Amino acid sequence: xxxxxxxxxxxxxxxxxxxxxxxxxxxxxxxxxxxxxxxxxxxxxxxxxxxxxxxxxxxxxxxxxxxxxxxxxxxxxxxxxxxxxxxxxxxxxxxxxxxxxxxxxxxxxxxxxxxxxxxxxxxxxxxxxxxxxxxxxxxxxxxxxxxxxxxxxxxxxxxxxxxxxxxxxxxxxxxxxxxxxxxxxxxxxxxxxxxxxxxxxxxxxxxxxxxxxxxxxxxxxxxxxxxxxxxxxxxxxxxxxxxxxxxxxxxxxxxxxxxxxxxxxxxxxxxxxxxxxxxxxxxxxxxxxxxxxxxxxxxxxxxxxxxxxxxxxxxxxxxxxxxxxxxxxxxxx
Amino acid sequence: xxxxxxxxxxxxxxxxxxxxxxxxxxxxxxxxxxxxxxxxxxxxxxxxxxxxxxxxxxxxxxxxxxxxxxxxxxxxxxxxxxxxxxxxxxxxxxxxxxxxxxxxxxxxxxxxxxxxxxxxxxxxxxxxxxxxxxxxxxxxxxxxxxxxxxxxxxxxxxxxxxxxxxxxxxxxxxxxxxxxxxxxxxxxxxxxxxxxxxxxxxxxxxxxxxxxxxxxxxxxxxxxxxxxxxxxxxxxxxxxxxxxxxxxxxxxxxxxxxxxxxxxxxxxxxxxxxxxxxxxxxxxxxxxxxxxxxxxxxxxxxxxxxxxxxxxxxxxxxxxxxxxxxxxxxxxx
DNA sequence: CTGAAAGCGCTTACAG
DNA sequence: CTGAAAGCGCTTACAG
Numbered sequence: 001x002x003x004x005x006x007x008x009x010x011x012x013x014x015x016x017x018x019x020x021x022x023x024x025x026x027x028x029x030x031x032x033x034x035x036x037x038x039x040x041x042x043x044x045x046x047x048x049x050x051x052x053x054x055x056x057x058x059x060x061x062x063x064x065x066x067x068x069x070x071x072x073x074x075x076x077x078x079x080x081x082x083x084x085x086x087x088x089x090x091x092x093x094x095x096x097x098x099x100x101x102x103x104x105x106x107x108x109x110x111x112x113x114x115x116x117x118x119x120x121x122x123x124x125x126x127x128x129x130x131x132x133x134x135x136x137x138x139x140x141x142x143x144x145x146x147x148x149x150x151x152x153x154x155x156x157x158x159x160x161x162x163x164x165x166x167x168x169x170x171x172x173x174x175x176x177x178x179x180x181x182x183x184x185x186x187x188x189x190x191x192x193x194x195x196x197x198x199x200x201x202x203x204x205x206x207x208x209x210x211x212x213x214x215x216x217x218x219x220x221x222x223x224x225x226x227x228x229x230x231x232x233x234x235x236x237x238x239x240x241x242x243x244x245x246x247x248x249x250x251x252x253x254x255x256x257x258x259x260x261x262x263x264x265x266x267x268x269x270x271x272x273x274x275x276x277x278x279x280x281x282x283x284x285x286x287x288x289x290x291x292x293x294x295x296x297x298x299x300x301x302x303x304x305x306x307x308x309x310x311x312x313x314x315x316x317x318x319x320x321x322x323x324x325x326x327x328x329x330x331x332x333x
Numbered sequence: 334x335x336x337x338x339x340x341x342x343x344x345x346x347x348x349x350x351x352x353x354x355x356x357x358x359x360x361x362x363x364x365x366x367x368x369x370x371x372x373x374x375x376x377x378x379x380x381x382x383x384x385x386x387x388x389x390x391x392x393x394x395x396x397x398x399x400x401x402x403x404x405x406x407x408x409x410x411x412x413x414x415x416x417x418x419x420x421x422x423x424x425x426x427x428x429x430x431x432x433x434x435x436x437x438x439x440x441x442x443x444x445x446x447x448x449x450x451x452x453x454x455x456x457x458x459x460x461x462x463x464x465x466x467x468x469x470x471x472x473x474x475x476x477x478x479x480x481x482x483x484x485x486x487x488x489x490x491x492x493x494x495x496x497x498x499x500x501x502x503x504x505x506x507x508x509x510x511x512x513x514x515x516x517x518x519x520x521x522x523x524x525x526x527x528x529x530x531x532x533x534x535x536x537x538x539x540x541x542x543x544x545x546x547x548x549x550x551x552x553x554x555x556x557x558x559x560x561x562x563x564x565x566x567x568x569x570x571x572x573x574x575x576x577x578x579x580x581x582x583x584x585x586x587x588x589x590x591x592x593x594x595x596x597x598x599x600x601x602x603x604x605x606x607x608x609x610x611x612x613x614x615x616x617x618x619x620x621x622x623x624x625x626x627x628x629x630x631x632x633x634x635x636x637x638x639x640x641x642x643x644x645x646x647x648x649x650x651x652x653x654x655x656x657x658x659x660x661x662x663x664x665x666x
Numbered sequence: 667c668t669g670a671a672a673g674c675g676c677t678t679a680c681a682g
Numbered sequence: 683c684t685g686a687a688a689g690c691g692c693t694t695a696c697a698g
Contacts, residue, residue, distance in 0.1 A: 387691035
């Protein structure tokens with residue numbers, strides 16, 4: 001069975017497809033209600049579903065946005081993606097998702113595809129130094145908003161972020177007040193700007209308390225596995241640390257696992273603090289103390305911002321920065 | 334800057350857009366290499382990105398597939414989605430994702446949208462009795478493959494599943510051998526066919542061992558929270574149970590959390606077993622013993638199957654059933 | 667070896 | 683109150 005088209009409806013109703021188009025798109029200010037009714041009825045009968053590809057070609061709007069994430073399997077990103085999809089859906093957009101695995105070549109390939117599919121905009125969580133991908137977007141006039149991860153040189157592009165440095169400083173302040181002095185830090189990959197931002201926060205705070213020691217810094221990669229590996233390394237190299245600050249929750253979860261397995265009791269033997277406040281941070285026992293980001297809001301606001309840009313609405317803030325919040329739970333004592 | 338079109342390339346090269354189309358699509362068996370080279374060069378210069386919307390309209394293929402999941406935030410689904418996206422990407426497809434929250438109205442709305450976007454096919458993880466959505470797909474001739482969750486009346490449609498009942502039976506066998514007799518079962522929502530399948534497996538196995546007791550059955554909903562709530566209920570109502578069999582991992586994780594908090598030591602005080610083998614099942618301590626599904630393969634194969642259907646290739650198996658496998662880890666003793 | 671022309675299913679400026 | 687016609691950017695059967 002061939003899908004019904006506007007032409008079919010028009011034929012059946014004895015009107016032109018122009019008229020059909022008008023009424024289906026509510027641009028029907030001056031079309032007789034008799035005609036309207038007839039058209040609606042036929043539309044129902046034929047189970048008509050408009051061909052939005054055809055529509056897109058003519059309007060140059062696809063009604064879909066793209067979202068680039070490093071890995072949808074990482075809870076932080078799946079939560080953001082969910083928020084974005086909810087918001088997008090509310091505004092009648094669909095979302096195409098792409099996993100970059102932090103590989104910029106993969107990103108570029110995806111961006112090309114998205115451009116070719118005429119996405120109306122993209123939400124971009126950069127996998128690294130993603131300048132080329134962004135240039136493609138710019139050259140083709142497709143709006144984008146950067147989320148979570150800064151991209152060098154594009155700090156003033158539309159974006160929504162968390163105040164990374166401040167968050168870490170709050171965490172160190174808290175640990176210091178709880179009498180922790182030997183605080184190990186597990187950073188993310190140095191390829192990623194916010195890893196460095198968070199690391200800077202750590203350095204600054206530790207120095208201000210005069211307890212900075214470079215050998216306390218380890219590099220992870222924002223994955224569970226990265227957290228595990230970094231923790232094993234810590235255990236081999238450092239004695240008698242008071243606390244470990246993982247620069248995201250997922251690494252903290254991986255780290256806690258390793259520590260428990262090695263017989264450490266948390267928080268008695270060692271305090272742990274993470275960053276993000278993913279839902280899973282409450283699934284471990286004790287629950288993870290962390291620097292909370294409003295993940296859902298970040299996703300929602302970035303989608304709204306993108307849609308505002310797409311529709312050329314007035315933009316209140318080009319760059320939105322959320323303040324993170326220390327969430328005290330069971331892993332620090 | 335207007336995006337370059339084939340016409341632009343044609344003009345610059347002094348050929349027709351037919352020729353350009355031919356060479357860019359490798360249907361260039363008999364086009365002089367001089368012309369080809371010229372066209373490629375210009376394509377580069379103009380940073381030409383084809384308009385695949387236009388292409389789609391004419392070929393009636395969009396090169397995108399839809400995927401319906403209950404909630405991308407649930408690790409089981411994000412892992413499947415990841416596998417699907419990887420496979421799709423390999424075959425040069427994009428994927429639009431939709432979160433149904435197990436609401437069939439939401440599903441229907443999404444399906445309409447996907448149809449209207451001319452997706453070439455959809456991978457459908459049903460949120461419940463999704464017959465209407467499937468009918469829409471059928472009526473519009475868009476291929477689909479059902480994944481993970483059966484839909485009544487469509488058991489013979491393209492699908493990829495796990496042998497649910499068998500998996501549960503294996504689990505009960507194992508628990509029985511480990512001398513567990515009072516085995517509590519936490520099922521998923523009874524709205525979902527596979528919940529019942531798994532429950533049937535439990536009943537059958539328990540009866541065969543003559544240890545069946547209806548009051549040991551509790552209903553969850555396949556979420557972390559559902560697992561927590563069911564566990565609280567168990568704690569209020571049942572004394573001295575030997576083991577809890579959660580019919581998916583995510584509920585087991587939630588349940589373990591509650592049990593630990595209440596002072597239970599796992600597995601000394603109570604044995605736990607889950608279903609799925611999501612990556613996170615290894616993040617808790619002790620690691621979760623579970624009935625493993627090959628999640629990544631399920632995603633990959635379902636995508637491959639869909640693409641085979643789309644391309645009308647020969648199909649070896651219309652319905653693929655994976656055998657689950659007991660994975661012994663630390664939560665049963 | 668290459669091109670003119672029709673067509674995919676819509677939207678929209680214009681005319682009446 | 684309604685319609686004819688052009689156009690969106692491709693593909694493809696056909697002709698030469």
